[in-house]
Amino acid sequence: DIQMTQSPSSLSASVGDRVTITCRASQDVRSDLGWYQQKPGKAPKRLIYVASRLQSGVPSRFSGSGSGTEFTLTISSLQPEDFATYYCLQANKYPFTFGGGTRVEVK
Amino acid sequence: EVQLVESGGGLVQPGGSLRLSCAASGFIVSDSWMTWVRQTPGKGLEWVANIIQDGSANYVDSVKGRFTISRDNDKNSLYLQMNSLRAEDTALYYCVRDGVWGQGTMVTVAS
Numbered sequence: 001d002i003q004m005t006q007s008p009s010s011l012s013a014s015v016g017d018r019v020t021i022t023c024r025a026s027q028d029v030r031s032d033l034g035w036y037q038q039k040p041g042k043a044p045k046r047l048i049y050v051a052s053r054l055q056s057g058v059p060s061r062f063s064g065s066g067s068g069t070e071f072t073l074t075i076s077s078l079q080p081e082d083f084a085t086y087y088c089l090q091a092n093k094y095p096f097t098f099g100g101g102t103r104v105e106v107k
Numbered sequence: 108e109v110q111l112v113e114s115g116g117g118l119v120q121p122g123g124s125l126r127l128s129c130a131a132s133g134f135i136v137s138d139s140w141m142t143w144v145r146q147t148p149g150k151g152l153e154w155v156a157n158i159i160q161d162g163s164a165n166y167v168d169s170v171k172g173r174f175t176i177s178r179d180n181d182k183n184s185l186y187l188q189m190n191s192l193r194a195e196d197t198a199l200y201y202c203v204r205d206g207v208w209g210q211g212t213m214v215t216v217a218s
Contacts, residue, residue: 001168034206036152044144044152046206055206087152095167096154 002027002090006099012107019075021102023088028068032092035064035073038101039084047086048073078104109133111202116212123192127212129185129202137180139205143187145198146211155200156187169195192216 003026013019023033035048046055048064051071061076075082083106088099115127127143142157156166156176164176175188185202192214199211 038152043201043208043210045208049206089152089154094165096157098152098154101151 001095002029002093002097004088004090004097004099006086006088006102008102009100010103010105012105013078014107015078015080017078017107019078019082019104021073021086021104023066023071023073023099025069025071025090027093029090029092031067032090033064033066033071034089034091035062036087036089037082037084038087044087075104109204109207111204111207111209113200113202113209113212116200116214118215118217119192120218121193121216123216124188124190125192125214127187127189127200127202127214129187129209131183131185131202131204134204135180136178136183136185136204141176141178141185142203143176143185144201144203144208145196145214146201147198153198158185189214 005024007022031051033051034046036044037047038044047058047062052064063074065072083104085101085103087101090097110132112130119125140159143155145153145155158164158176173191177186194216197216199213201211202209
């Protein structure tokens with residue numbers, strides 16, 4: 001199975017900060033990667049698909065980049081509603097696999 | 108509007124069975140990739156299974172031979188038949204289509 005390693009596992013940040021989360025795949029997954037945001041008690045919400053395409057309705061402060069084995073989710077200016085846990089998901093090879101998550105907390 | 112509503116979760120003893128359902132609206136299930144994802148309480152997400160347009164299915168190794176994903180075109184619904192349940196199957200199970208997730212249904216396997 002492809003292992004997806006997210007870093008950091010948690011971070012503390014302030015409103016207005018630029019935040020970067022990395023996801024590394026144990027094998028080449030091309031651009032078959034999505035990013036998800038989950039708030040406590042809620043279902044995950046997809047932010048980015050095929051590595052860099054913004055899901056409809058998602059604010060433009062979110063962006064994704066990368067291909068192959070290294071991917072990045074960037075929040076250009078952190079907003080209060082962005083404090084949440086973020087996951088990557090590779091959808092290139094079965095079984096699809098999630099990263100372990102990155103919790104973004106208030107500094 | 109695309110909507111997914113899961114049901115069928117509950118408490119079951121180890122070795123038992125449950126059938127989860129996902130009622131879909133706003134799109135046609137048989138025209139879509141449909142997925143089940145689970146989340147252990149307080150932990151991360153695990154992709155469980157999917158079924159694609161041609162009806163073929165894929166599973167994570169830990170459920171192969173025990174779980175079966177299927178769909179009913181007339182009811183526009185997705186299912187997950189779970190047999191030989193284990194304590195480690197305890198989780199919140201989500202039905203997913205593209206970027207849309209249901210609210211989840213909780214499965215607890217305990218004696």
